[in-house]
Amino acid sequence: EVQLVESGGGLVQPGRSMKLSCAASGFTFNNYDMAWVCQAPKKGLEWVATISYDGSSTYYRDSVKGRFTISRDNAKSTLYLQMDSLRSEDTATYYCARHTSANPFAYWGQGTLVTVSS
Amino acid sequence: DIQMTQSPPSLSASLGDKVTITCQASQNINKYIAWYQQKPGKAPRQLIRYTSTLVSGTPSRFSGSGSGRDYSFSISNVESEDIASYYCLQYDNLPYTFGAGTKLELK
DSSP states (O other): OOEEEEEOOEEEOTTOOEEEEEEEESSOGGGSEEEEEEEOTTSOEEEEEEEOTTSSOEEEOGGGTTTEEEEEETTTTEEEEEEOSOOGGGOEEEEEEEEOSSSTTOEEOOOEEEEEOO | OOOEEEEOSEEEEOTTOOEEEEEEESSOOTTOEEEEEEOTTSOOEEEEETTTEEOTTOOTTEEEEEETTEEEEEESSOOGGGOSEEEEEEOSSSSOEEOOOEEEEEO
16 A cells, blocks of 8 residues: 655744655655645645656756755655745645656645744 | 636535536646545545546546546536545646646535
């Protein structure tokens, strides 16, 4: 069974940093691209970033380019999202998702809430 | 960026009804649209990919169709477990973009 478990969310002040993790199990992690998708409170879904199966390629939405870094450790079957220079508008639940170009966001974790506030 | 215009924002249905949600893309997305169901407090769940392919575990009362810029998602014989929000996603081009969502409620 595919399982994705996010961690690392919480309350953080504007301008500070936070690192999210997503532990994967139930599939061969290094065979799949992975992604982060966020959802602001009571709002819709937004794609944040994608990383290729081997970590060689990364893609970001414009609003997080230069502030967020997606990475992975295939030996640990873990996906990361380093979030720097956080803004109030980054407040959201962040989901990790297993992704391929043919089957987008096929599996999701339960999400972790990031609240950016002073 | 490709904009996905999803309608209606909300929908009220009785058990057994057929409901339809539409998504219009700002450009041709070559059938690269997926549909997701999200229940309150839960993660989204993929139901359909590539316009009309039901993913494993999706009941046959769900269906999708469309081409070019215009796509639709239907639930025939709405059941109580279908009460949720539904989102379309275009994955033809980065940045991938979702529709704003449709909240399905019981009449």
